[in-house]
Amino acid sequence: MSKVVVIRLAEKPDVSGLSEEQYRTLLYHGLSALSDGKPSRQVLSDLMPRGVVGMKTNCLTGRFNSTPTVLIDALTHLLIEAGIKENNIVIWERSNRELTKAGFALNASSFGRRCLGTDTNGVGYSREFYSCGEVNSLVSKVLTDLVDHNINVPILKDHSIAGLSGGIKNMFGAIHNPNKYHLTNCDPYAAQVINLEPLRTKQRLTVMDAVRVQYHGGPGFNPKHVVMYGGIVISADPVAADSIGLKIIEQYRAQNDLPALWQDHRPVKYLQTAAKLGLGIADESRIDLRTIHVDSNGSSKPGELFP
Amino acid sequence: MNRRLFLQCLGCGATATVLTQTDLLPSALGGIQNACAFDYTKTLSEVEARYYIKRDEGGIECRLCPRHCRATDLERGYCGVRENRGDVYYTLVYGLPCSVNIDPIEKKPLFHFHPGTAAFSLATAGCNANCKFCQNWEISQTRPEQTDNIELPPQNIVDICRSRRVPTIAYTYSEPIIFYEYMYDTAELGHKHDVKSVMITGGYIEPEPLGVLLKTLDAVKVDLKAIREQYYRDIVSAELKPVLDGLVQIKKAGVWLEIVYLVVPTLNDSEQEFVDLARWIKANLGVDTPVHFSRFHPQYLLKNLPPTPLTTLETAWKICKAEGLHYVYLGNVPGHEAESTWCPHCGNAVIARRGYQILQNNLHGNTCKQCGQIIPGVFQ
Ligand code: SF4
Numbered sequence: 001m002s003k004v005v006v007i008r009l010a011e012k013p014d015v016s017g018l019s020e021e022q023y024r025t026l027l028y029h030g031l032s033a034l035s036d037g038k039p040s041r042q043v044l045s046d047l048m049p050r051g052v053v054g055m056k057t058n059c060l061t062g063r064f065n066s067t068p069t070v071l072i073d074a075l076t077h078l079l080i081e082a083g084i085k086e087n088n089i090v091i092w093e094r095s096n097r098e099l100t101k102a103g104f105a106l107n108a109s110s111f112g113r114r115c116l117g118t119d120t121n122g123v124g125y126s127r128e129f130y131s132c133g134e135v136n137s138l139v140s141k142v143l144t145d146l147v148d149h150n151i152n153v154p155i156l157k158d159h160s161i162a163g164l165s166g167g168i169k170n171m172f173g174a175i176h177n178p179n180k181y182h183l184t185n186c187d188p189y190a191a192q193v194i195n196l197e198p199l200r201t202k203q204r205l206t207v208m209d210a211v212r213v214q215y216h217g218g219p220g221f222n223p224k225h226v227v228m229y230g231g232i233v234i235s236a237d238p239v240a241a242d243s244i245g246l247k248i249i250e251q252y253r254a255q256n257d258l259p260a261l262w263q264d265h266r267p268v269k270y271l272q273t274a275a276k277l278g279l280g281i282a283d284e285s286r287i288d289l290r291t292i293h294v295d296s297n298g299s300s301k302p303g304e305l306f307p
Numbered sequence: 308m309n310r311r312l313f314l315q316c317l318g319c320g321a322t323a324t325v326l327t328q329t330d331l332l333p334s335a336l337g338g339i340q341n342a343c344a345f346d347y348t349k350t351l352s353e354v355e356a357r358y359y360i361k362r363d364e365g366g367i368e369c370r371l372c373p374r375h376c377r378a379t380d381l382e383r384g385y386c387g388v389r390e391n392r393g394d395v396y397y398t399l400v401y402g403l404p405c406s407v408n409i410d411p412i413e414k415k416p417l418f419h420f421h422p423g424t425a426a427f428s429l430a431t432a433g434c435n436a437n438c439k440f441c442q443n444w445e446i447s448q449t450r451p452e453q454t455d456n457i458e459l460p461p462q463n464i465v466d467i468c469r470s471r472r473v474p475t476i477a478y479t480y481s482e483p484i485i486f487y488e489y490m491y492d493t494a495e496l497g498h499k500h501d502v503k504s505v506m507i508t509g510g511y512i513e514p515e516p517l518g519v520l521l522k523t524l525d526a527v528k529v530d531l532k533a534i535r536e537q538y539y540r541d542i543v544s545a546e547l548k549p550v551l552d553g554l555v556q557i558k559k560a561g562v563w564l565e566i567v568y569l570v571v572p573t574l575n576d577s578e579q580e581f582v583d584l585a586r587w588i589k590a591n592l593g594v595d596t597p598v599h600f601s602r603f604h605p606q607y608l609l610k611n612l613p614p615t616p617l618t619t620l621e622t623a624w625k626i627c628k629a630e631g632l633h634y635v636y637l638g639n640v641p642g643h644e645a646e647s648t649w650c651p652h653c654g655n656a657v658i659a660r661r662g663y664q665i666l667q668n669n670l671h672g673n674t675c676k677q678c679g680q681i682i683p684g685v686f687q
Contacts, residue, residue, distance in 0.1 A: 060381055095452060119452060129608070136608050160366060160379035177448055179387035180437055180544075182376075217365065220380030 002240035002281040003288040005033045006210075006248075006305060008231025010293040015228060017211050023074035023232070027207070029300040030234045031078070033290050044082035047204045047236065051148030052088045053079055054202075058154045058170045059093050059102035064212075064221035066102035067153050071209055071232070075153065076113055091115040092142040094173040118142055118174075125176045126198075135192040137175035143198050150202045152238065156210040156245045158218035158225070162186040163266035164249060165219050166233075166242040167206040168194050168274060185266055191274035194238060200279065206241040208233040215252035227252050239280025240287045243271055244305075247284070251306055347455040352401035356389050357488055358516050359396040367396045371487055372435045372512050373549045386485040387450040388433035400431035401489045402461070405446050405454035406480050413663040415477055415507050416599050416638060417565055418648060419684025420526045422658055423665040426505065427464060427473045430480035431456070431489065436509050437544040438532065439608040440571060447481040448607075461493035468502045475525070479507035487516060494523035510553040511545045517553055518560070526563040526685060529554055533568075533575040534584045542574060542609075551587070558592045563685050565597040567638070570615045570623060572603065581623045585630035594633050595683040600624060601638030621645075634683075652680035 007030035009022065018026075031040035038046075055075060057067035072091055079089055087110055093099045096106055096117035108116045116123065118140040125138035143150060154170035161182050162169050168190050172178035175196070181189030194200060210233055216225035229248060235241035246268055250260055261268055275282035293303030358371040366379040369389060376384030378391040388400045410428045412421055432454040434447035441447055446454055464476060476497055478490045483506050494504035503525040510529040512520075521527075531550060532543050539547040557564045568584060570576050588596055600623045602615040620637045624645050627635040637645035641662045648658040655677045659667040669676045673686045 125453070131608075160382065161377070176450070176453060177387070179383050179385055179450065180448070182382075182385070217379075219382070222380075 001286055001288045002235065002237035003034055003290065004233060004235040004237070004240045004244045005030045005290045005292065006231055006233050006244060007033070007292045007294060007300070008210075008229065008303070010295040010303070011230075012228050012307075013211060013230045015212070017068060018070065018230070020070040020073045020077075023068075023071045024077060025294055025298050026232055027074055027078055027234075029292055029294055030232060033292055033300075034234055034236070040078050041082040044079060044084075048079075048082075048084070048149040052090060052146060053084055054090045054092050054142060054147030054150045055153050056143075056150055056170060056174065057091060057093050057099070057102070057104070058165070058173065059098040059104070060173075060219060061221050062101045063103055065155060065157055065214055065219065066098075067155055067209060068211070069103045071207070072104070072153060075151065075207065086113050087111060089113045090142060090147055092140070092147075093117050094140075095119045116142070130196040130198065132192040132195040133188055135175075135181060135189055135196065137177055137193070137196065139176075139196060139198050140174045143174050143202060147202065149204045150199075151204060152206045152208075154206070154208050156208050156229075156233065156248065157214040158216050158249060158253075158261075159266075160218065161266070162190060162270070163261040163264075163268040164242060164246050164271075166208055166245040167238050168242050168270065171199055174199060185269060187267075187269040188273040190270040191277055191279065194274065195277050195279060203238060204236065206233070206235050206238050208241055208245055210245065210248060213248060213252060215249050215256065216258050225256070225258075237280040239271055239274045239282050241280075242268075243282045243284060243287060244289060246271065247305070346457070348403065348458050349452075351399040351451055352403055353392070353397050353399070354401040354488060356396040356398045357491075358513065359389075361394055365394065367391050367394060369396060370513055371516055372484055373546060374435060383450075384435075386433045386435045386482070388431065388485050398486065398488050400433065400451050400456075400486050402459055403431055403451060403456040403489075404429040404459050405432050405451070405456045406430040406443075407457065407459065409471075409473060410477065410479075411663040412475060412477070412505075413660065413665075415479060415505065415528050416567065416601075416636070417505060417526055417528055417563075418599070418636060418658070418660075419565065419597055419634070419682070419686070420505065420563055421474060421503075421685060422668060422670075424475060425473050426475040426477035426479075427468050427471075428477040428479045429459070429464070430478070430483070431486040432481065433485045434482040434509075435485050435511055435545070436482065438509075439542050440569065440603060441607045442604070443480050444607045461489070461496045464493050465496050465500050465502055468497070469500055473502075475503040475505055477505050477507060482511075483508055484512045487520065491520055491523060494520075498523060509543075509545070510550040510557075512549070512553055514552065514556055517556055521557060521560040521562050524562055526565070527557050528565045528567060529557070530567050530569065531584075534580055534587060535575065538575050542571070551591070555591050558596070564592065565599065566592075567599045567601055568623070569601050569603055570619055571609065572612050572615055572619065574612075576615070576619050576623075578622060578626060581626040582630065585627040585632055588627075589631055594631050596632070597634035597636065597684075598627060598632060599636040599638050600627075602640065604639075617643075648682065650675040650678060650680050650682065653678035657682055 031043040059066040159165035271282040432451040505526040633651040
C-alpha cells in the first residue's frame, strides 16, 4: 500500500489562488496525515535527515500554470522548522528564465534560500550519461551534485502529448534532452526518466499543486478549461501521487463532457510502466487515499475527493 | 559575436570552433580559446518556422521532416529547436550557430566538388534523429540554450566568405534540416554573391521543403546510415524509406550528390548489406554516385563496440566495385588507395589524396587528363 493525502480547502478558493498562509495550513495537516499524526517538522526531518534539500518546480508556463511561489515559500517555512538551514534549501528548474518568469527571485549565493536554473554558470549537466531502457540523458548537476534530497513540487495539469503532467512528467526538466522522449505519449520514457539513478534515489516527496487545475488544453495556460480545485496532493510515492492526480483530471474532464484521456488518444500508460519498474503503485485499490478538508478556521476533517 | 574578433579568429590560421557548454567540450575550443575572445549570446531567435500547419483542435504540426511533431503552446518538436508560442511555430536557432569552422571540402566528405577548396562550415544545436554513434552529440543532441551560440546572420556569413575568398558554405556537423530557415536564407543570399552552398545531412526531410531547398544548393552529402529499416528504427531513431526517397529526389533535381555509409561493427556490416546497398545505388542513383565507407569509433551510446576493422571496410569497397560502382572511397584510413579517385576507363589516379590533402590533381576540367574520360562532379 502507498499513502496519498489530498488536502483541500473546504470552500472553493477564488481564482487568485491561495496565500502562503493557506498553503502552510494545508501542508501542516497534509504532512501530518501522511504519517498518521506526526507533526510536519518530524515528517520532513525523518524523510530528509540532513543535507541539502532541492525543490523541483514546474515553471514552463510563466505565472499561470506554474508552481506557485507561495507554495514554495510555505514549504521553505516548514523545512526551516524541521531544522534545515535556509541556504541548504535549493529551488531549481531547467532555466533561470523560467524561474524568473514564474515569479521566483534567483539566488545562487551562500546566503539565504537558493534558487537557480540548471543553466546557471558553473552548474550545467552531468558529464556522464544516465541510462534506463530507451532513455539516455545527462542529468542536472543540481540533482547529481548539489542536493541530497529532492521534493518534487509540480502543478497538476493536462498535457497535450503525455495526457497527464504531474510529478513524473515534471522530472523531464531534470534531463538535457526531454524533447527526445515525447513519442508515444511519453511511454515508456517518462517512467524510465524517473528511474534514472539520481532521480530515483534522491526523490523523497511529491507535493503537487492542485489549486487551479487545467483539466484540458495543457500544458500551456488555457483559462477555458481551468477549475478551482483548491487542494494539494502529497505522497512519498511518485506513482501513487500521479495516479490520484490523474483521477482528479479525469473527473473534471467527464464533468465537462470531454472524453477520457485514453479516448482522446492520450492514455497515461507511463504510470503502469513506472509501477512495473517498481517505482510506486498505480493500482488505486492499493493506494490508501486520505482526503482532508480544511475549513476557514484551519481545522481539518475527512472529506470527499470531489465535492 | 563581435565580428571583428571573429574575422581575427578565422585569420589566425586555426579553425574557430564554437561548441557546447564549456564543461562539455573544453578541448574542442583548443588554442582558439586562448587566441580569440568570443561573445556568446544567451538569446534564442524568434523567427517563424516554415512548413507547419495549425491544427483545428489547437496546436501545430510541423511538416518539415517526416516526424510531423505536434506541439501545443510552449512545446517543442523532437529536434528541440522549434517551439510553439501561441500557435505560431518558431525556429529558435536562426542565425545562432554553435559551431563554426573553415574546413577542407574533403572533410565533409565531398570528393567530386571543387577539390582542394575550403568550406565555411557551421551548425546549430539540435537534430531530428538520435544516432547512437553520433560523433557530434554534444551539439546535435542538446537544446540551443545548452550550447554556446554566436550571432551570425546570413549576411555576415556571406561577407566573411567573400572577404576570405572561401567559395562554399557547408551546413554540417549536427543536422542542417532542423535549421532549415537559416540554411535556406544563407544559401539563397550566397548564390546572389557567387558563394556556393552544400548540405551535409542525414536526409530525413519531407519532399516539399527538400525540393525548395535544392534550388539553393550546389551539392548534398547524405549519411545513409544503413540499408535496413530495422537499423534506422533501433540505432538512428528514424526511418529509412524517406531517406531513400530523398536521395532519388536529389539525384533527379540534378544537384551533386555523394553518400557516406558509416560501417558499424555487427550492426550494419554484413556482406549482404553491402551488396544490397550497391545494388540500390546502382538502380536508383547510378554507378557514378560516389560512396564513402567510413570507420566507426566507439562513442556516445555505442562505446561497447570496437572500431571498424580495416578488413571490413575493404570488403565493402570490393563488393561495391564488383557490383559496378565507379567511385567508392574509404574514410579515416590515411594512405589507403581507396582515398583517391581512379579513372574508371584508364585506371589512372585522377585525384590522388592522403587524408584531406590533394597530392595530385590529374583532371583537365572535368575529364581525365590521361584518357579524356568524363569524371562526374562539380570541378570547375
Ligand atoms: S523538424 Fe523538428 S519539429 Fe519539425 S517534424 Fe522534424 S523533428 Fe519535429
